[in-house]
Amino acid sequence: MTVASPSSDVSFPADGFALFPDRSVIALRVNGELKDLAVTVEAADTVEPVTADSPDGLSILRHSTAHILAQAVQRIKPQANLGIGPPITDGFYYDFAVDEPFTPEDLKAIKKEMERIVRENQRFVRRVVSEDEARSEMADEPFKLELIDLAGGPGSGANAAEGASAEIGAGDLTIYDNVDRDGETVWKDLCRGPHVPGTRIVGNGWDLTRIAGAYWRGSEKNPQLQRIYGTAWPSKDELRAYQQRLEEAAKRDHRKLGKELDLFSFPEEIGSGLSVWHPKGGVIRGEMEQHARRRHVEGGYTYVYTPHISKEDLFLTSNHLVTYREGMFPPIVMDEERDAEGNITKKGQDYYLKPMNCPMHILIYKERARSYRDLPMRLAENGTVYRNELSGALHGLTRVRGFTQDDSHLFVTPDQLETETARVLEFVISMLRDFGLEDFELELSMRDDEKSKWIGSDEFWDYSTNALRQVAIASGLKVTEVAGEAAFYGPKIDLKTRDAIGRTWQLSTVQVDVNLPERFDLEYTGPDGEKHRPIMIHRALFGSIERFFAILLEHYAGAFPVWLAPVQVVAIPVAEQFGDYLDEIVERLRATGVRAEVDHSDDRMQKKIRTHTTQKVPLQLIAGEQDRSAGTVSFRFRDGSQTNGITVDEAVAKIAAAIADRTLVNTAADLA
The missing domain is CATH 3.30.930.10 (Bira Bifunctional Protein; Domain 2)
Incomplete structure (x- = not known):
């Protein structure tokens, strides 16, 4: 929605909620630019409210929560130096230089301190400062001083560092003060904003998720900092829903499934990142x-x-050796000649593994x-x-x-x-x-x-x-x-x-x-x-x-459509004497290109069914005396449902159709 332009200039009050008493709005978009809720707008301005559940609102909420995290860390560890703290997809992080790495116990203490800051309902107050003022106020923060150095140069804005646009951006340098109920500034940070009006708006829909290491400005040549990740949502219910999605994502993690389903690996003997x-x-x-x-x-x-490799001249012409050198493997020297003493008698030619x-x-x-x-x-x-x-x-x-x-x-x-x-x-x-x-x-x-x-x-x-x-x-x-x-x-x-x-x-x-x-x-x-x-x-x-x-x-959580499944059909005899009958059916399936096999192992039938269900085989064919006598089979599906008494001709036709149609078959209804 768009708020009608006011008839005269309007200053939104410091608490930011004069126009929006239900507190659903946390910021404004004025003439297309995001602003704090406490802002002066002119009569000709177009003003749009930004709610916490909008994409922009979520970023502001998460950025504000990152600042609460940073304040909490410096309350507990006053000597910690601040890096950057931007919003990211589904959350936020903040980087710190600390003497000792954070521990899980630290994370618990930081979270409790954040809860106190939220309850204190500190106001976020924006100030425009000069470069000299910013340097003076950030004198004890070396990484912030480095960002100030970058603010006006060719590395300014989003190019200054990974996530640094949240700190300096473009335009004026600004500092945000956290102001308590008595009007005293209790903490501050170099930041472009905007932020929510007060810390209480963050509520209880947030959590800290993990600790990691991170190089300052994303370069391994720079100091390694400690990064704390978190997530923030407009409500506790939305936080829980997100956490449930994470739990489901963990179950679907391709690294875990790749091992369980025997699909790929990364042998140490070959090297990291090579599958x-x-x-x-x-x-x-x-x-x-x-x-x-x-x-x-x-x-x-x-x-x-x-080929996988080329002379360096190709990548000089393409400019990859200028713009992408750090992402390329070191050169391989070819055709170099040396004498008996090891002296180079013929200079070699540099070859590179191709990056593109x-x-x-x-x-x-x-x-x-x-x-x-x-x-x-x-x-x-x-x-x-x-x-x-x-x-x-x-x-x-x-x-x-x-x-x-x-x-x-x-x-x-x-x-x-x-x-x-x-x-x-x-x-x-x-x-x-x-x-x-x-x-x-x-x-x-x-x-x-x-x-x-x-x-x-x-x-x-x-x-x-x-x-x-x-x-x-x-x-x-x-x-x-x-x-x-x-x-x-x-x-x-x-x-x-x-x-x-x-x-x-x-x-x-x-x-x-x-x-x-x-x-x-x-x-x-x-x-x-x-x-x-x-x-x-x-x-x-x-x-x-x-x-x-x-x-x-x-x-697919490993349960691929039939056409992609590595094993499309497993035939399981009710007892050993029905194996020959299923062998004939599987041979017929193989003749049509189906990846099918018969489980002749000594395991009991129920264990065989569990094993192949765990391996996410889409179709299991089961046969006993009744099926052999009638020339039929039973279909068992991934969800445990079963269809009995299917003629062999119909079974072959259904399987072929599911493969041709690239069907996802998990239930009996999928093959109806």
């Missing part, structure tokens, strides 16, 4: 890749293959002259790349050092850009639906207002951004436009999806690029006989096969 795929995991991955390949070929893509596939696809394009008739040119590859991720950032299959991208690069003429982008987006969405994902939204990343942060002409940016905007709108999905988030060389569309428990994952990206075609001097001959520069579209469908596999594993 091996076990037979069952390999079956699922193979099905994913084969299905994607079929769809790509049908969609007009051509598969190519490129795009430079090699560009070389394929450049191998011969291209005409406009060759375009669009669609190249696809399951290309393995290597990135030197920090060990602390590694996380199962979602953050690894070696992974395979289902990469595609399209070379198009300017007038093909919108049509081809629409085709790509439609293709991506339909492919993800094949894997059972249905809930999507789009984010359009646009250029920054500052000219130094992007290259190319205004005409290119206007044209390409509008093309992507039209494509995004035409998709019918929710579209969020984000200024300043585009790569320096072109706009992009990111596709996000929600999984079965409501978590949002960023998957596919469609990125427009005129930079690499320029750097590699790519050309095509137009219908006018002149040379023109193509536009390049980077498109990753899954992002990486490993990460997408992890997302699917958690989405």
